[in-house]
Amino acid sequence: MEQIKNWIAENPTLYSIIAYVLLVVFVLILIQLLRRFLRRQVSDSTARYKSQKGIEIIGYVILILLTFSYFTGNIKDFTLAIGLFTAGIAITLQELILSIAGSLYIFIVKVYKPGDRIEINGIKGDVIDVDSIYTTMMEIGQWVSSDNYSGRLVKLSNAFVFKGPIYNYSQDFPFIWDELNLPITYDSNVELAKSIVIKIASNILSEFTASSKSQWNEVVNKYYIEAAMLDPTLAISLTDNWIQFNLRYIVNYKRRRSTKHLLFDAIHKKIKTTNGEVTLASTTLELIKIPEVKINTD
Template sequence: MQEVLELFKEPIVIKLATLLLWVVVIIVGMGFLRKLVKRRIDNTGIAYRAQKTIDVVGYFFIILLVVLSFTFDSLKNYTIILGLFTAGIAFTLQELILSIAGSFYILMFRVYKPGDRIEINAIKGDVIDINNMFTTLMEMGEWVSTDNYSGRIVKISNAFVFKGPIKNYSMDFPFVWDELNIPIAYGSDLELAKKIVLDQANELLADYTKNSKAKWEELVDRYFLENAKLDPSIAIRLTDNWVELNLRYITDYKLRRLTKHQLFENIEKAISQSSEKVTLASTTLQLLKIPEMDVRIKQ
């Protein structure tokens, strides 16, 4: 018992006990602040970001406390020790440090947030969580077509925000441009075909176009952008087999596949009701006539 009491009188033990006490106080304080934020803030998005900020700041203070606890007493060699310690940490834990710095960067500059659809490190998906180390995505694409979920949950290091481009589908302008091609047979009424396609696009996409114009005006005021045409438009291209009508339109980034399906369905129905003035085309083959042959048989 006496040896145990003597042990607790050692300076290093007192220092470790004090450090442990402060770490416990910081962790308890973090938990209290997280619960307070969750209870006081009704907006889920703001509460989520506030809780993540509390975590990051709390862990930063814990790391700072540990570093100062073991270097403060040696004021004479403080600069050398701190320099060597920092260099070693930076070399061995560079990915960890970049990840933590990346989480600060994501939260402070709103690079993306939970609910955004992004593409980072060649992986596309919806952000479902951001913590101090990783961004978690519900993956899209891979073996499934267009913008469908693959079912895999992908964790990406936050360090990747410093290593390459981040494509955000929804941050300031939650609409995307898309295209579809309609093959029209030669000999069809081309003006009527263009009218049918544009009428169907305008009818289906009226709300998207109206909402996107307001968002685009905000974007032009904020960034150095030229004004763009947001109404559905058509371009014509002649091919060997048909006249191709290229429809360009704007739609919600989450409804791109559904919008394309509805457009194809509505356009096909309208063309079928045009009394064959407009005909959808398919690949054609030209068969060449076999030349006549005069065969004479000698007996």
């Protein structure tokens, strides 16, 4: 013990560094132990995720406070150190600070959360994790058509919440409006075609329509927004080649592709049973006059 005391007296700086490293290691180990304990004890996935993130943030805050208090020693020096430290990192670590501030903004304001489908900085996907620096997303789209996963995980700095718009597909109102265009020939029975499309749409979309109406009322009460038409609507327009049927309807944001498939499939099968009264159109060319061709045999 006497030798240890002498070594500490001869090397105070080295002792302070070793003691500080041991203190940091102890706090980090304690954070991991608490995270593992919560992972085993909390059964609900949402509560487990939030509690683990809370422990992680609290641990980092404690480490920062311990660092300042350990190397300054008193409140006066601690306040001065905070000021100098803030001025220094404000210049050198702007992006990192903005990312941390963004994570707090996301958590407090609830801009989005794991499980939401968002589009930010031109990237669309499902949020699968939000930490103190990055938001991790499962990417949607790119070379894959419709709202399908591409298979890539995207890590995006939380600082982007301050740099542009954030499109949230699922927060408050997990439904979106979609459209289906159908070309019908001019010699078709238009009224019969309209009744077919509306009837099929009403049957297939009844679940989404009923669910969306109650949630839309909550959105209207929460935000300054007018009431919207949630039932399927059909509009027609005339083109050079056919009558364009435009069906507008509401659908769950995760079932947009499968619902459009059901609509097209059911409408196509029903039109086939009309015995030619309703016909789907395609691009056609009408030849008005064949030009005369003169051949000189000389």
